Amino acid sequence: MASKLINNRILAIFHDLATIPAAWFGAYWLRFNLGIIPGEYLSAAIETLAVVVVVQAIAFRYFGLYRGVWRFASMPDLIRIAKAVLVGMAFSAVTIFLVTRMEGVPRSVFPLYGLLLIGLLGGSRFLVRWSRDRGIYTGDCKKLIIVGAGKAGEMLVRDLLRNREECYQPVGFVDDNIVKQGGEIHGVRVLSSCDEMIDLVEQLEVDLIVLALPSAKSKDMRRLVGLCEKTGVPFRTLPPLDRLMSGQVTVNQLREVSIDDLLGREPVSLDWDAIELELKGKKVLVTGAGGSIGSELCRQIARLRPASLILLDSSEFNLYTIEMELLKAYPKLKISRCLNDVVDKAAMDRVFSSAMPDVVFHAAAYKHVPMLEDQIREAARNNIQGTRTMA
Template identity: 50%
Template structure:
């Protein structure tokens, strides 16, 4: 114990001696401030000998007490290069206390004979000025040195708090030198103001002209609160400026609430297509999942795997993953077991269309909540494979739903798609019948069957985003179906969180429709991905229009006109009223559909499926199959 105390004392003394230049400077400042106070007291004229002698006599006492309180308050610890308001506050406190002790000590020693009382406040004011002034001058000198170094000429978009913090951090970055030329901001009240000596030049629309005029080499976007629409506009200005650009993450992704150069990254597709943060009732979701047994079919697919991660965060008793793909199941299970060691994961290979296997899983693991995410989804491929489409998407749902009813599952959540609304593909037909299967079983059992319907998911397996990325890496062309084709997009994590929220509020029989925001043109998506890769659309990377493929349509719909849409207590979840269903007729048709699938009777299966979904219509005609902008 004694040795430890001695070691700490020795280390403190070593540090103190290591800061001797700072202590020497501050001691000299105390001397100058003391004598300067006398000089000022006598109107900048010659100090009478009796007063000067007394001033010199007590000078050691003045320096001693100030050094003591400099050390006590830690004035010597501040790095001059990064002098801040905190350092200024420390100096002010130490000088006030030090001056008070000096005055009291001199009073005890001399009874203030030949010591004017006005000297003490003058001395304190001069000392604060000297200590603060020299430190600020040193910082300005160092900042000036760095700014004179060769660095990229930078323009910062956003003259708010994030831009201010980013500018400050750039000035401290010794590894990469940036010469910040100015700010731009759409708030016209800020135009002409200066932030740390850097002027706010103009609004964002002037960015292309300013970039050329000021020879800007890099644009830094410091607007972490920007929504997708605002970000698209900023990126458009950056692209017109033909200048590289980087951005700070969204405000919800900056963990410590501060902005620094280390956070800068490339603009990503999600920045342009993403939406406002989802407001969720995590308590309600936790009550639904916590200490429950959960089964996820298609558990290693794009939606299924993210559902597994989201469910695991809500502390279930166990999670059973039912999946056909061996490697995907293995990889996901390894990831989950590493991230959530306290949760039991059952990884089961199997086919959701195998009644014996599905019944075994339900009877063996007794799930209380089931997420049915197993489905085929590639529209053009499935259009030519009717039997497998119906078997997997419809019959698979029938098998899982029956097993859920027989084993007393509390909630069964069917993951559906916007392609089930007024379908033009057999994939859409198969999912619409799956929705009807859920509605049918909800009416005939105590299990609550809930359907959640949404559009495309960014980056999911087989989606357009990975395809475009691969085509761009290969140098093009990027194939777009039609320049007018639009789709709804949502991130995987947002979709799964909203699925869980819909499950928490569902009581059975509902079709919840996720609010997907505004549809996005696939042509716009392709061009943005090309630009984000650093290439120029139609010049460095060609775009080729291929025309609609079998089963595709130009625009998707999220609900049928006969489904009365109503809001819920969550703005991004809507409730579509289920259409009426003739249960006797539907049950009979389902039985015949299943028999047709088992007999490989494609034509009969097609007739029954279309009969169950009378709104089905053949695929639309493309507005164009080629375009002047296509690849040569």
């Protein structure tokens, strides 16, 4: 791997050094209107070429042109190239002036040289990136259509174009936003609205449909899933936005549509001023404080400045984890913890008599329904008996 990286870097250096004389003589050629360069000027160009190559190579090295990887070339790389070329051009002009007093070197050659060199260096890098991103699709690649030309769709198609392990060829987007229709994202066209997806799947011989709408409402998901089912083609979706932990969308995150996607709760806007007014300065008890719901409740409550926050959970590790997190985030908040089971009535009586909470959030419950279907006794004990004890 290291030897391959070194070889690629050496190849890049030789390429860049070769572009310097190409740009230098090209600038003379443009200066003389794409005609024959007069002998005296051609001789001066050849004599000064060594100076230009050496100075420009030093500038390339100084500005770190070889730290970047060509297949990931971006705007910062182009800016770095422009800086290196402009500095190299300026120092070359000064050096040539000191040595030859610019005899046989027209002043207009330098800006032409700079533009040509930036074009050659930047163009080659972006050509490599474009070819890598586009990929070379074989007959074995699956054709897919992406529903949703938003941010998630853009990140997904970018990953699909780069991914070499999974061979997918995005043939188009569908989106109900009229403004996006007819446009392109990374060279993939937004073909039409979602309602025309059935015809498109047949025309383009699509093998897979991807729903790239992680923030879609459940009502919209049901409509789109209905359209996908009518096509008779397999379809996949991305997790909801709150589950996309990395903030990046990749082909590895594709999954089948679950019942939660179709029956999901719509977001609710909360009146935080009223909630803060209710909780500020009061003792708040949260049961199941170490669970996924309870821990998030604790985080939200902690920032509302309660007098104290009592954490109650039957899991030692979960209780310790949320306590350490809150102590670090809110060092001035008074926090106490109780390692107890909500089913234990005696323990709950002791907690309430000692802590005397003003507000209780009961989040100590098992919530994974498929698992609980064959664990009925424990589900009833914790969810029903525990809630009854707390009440």
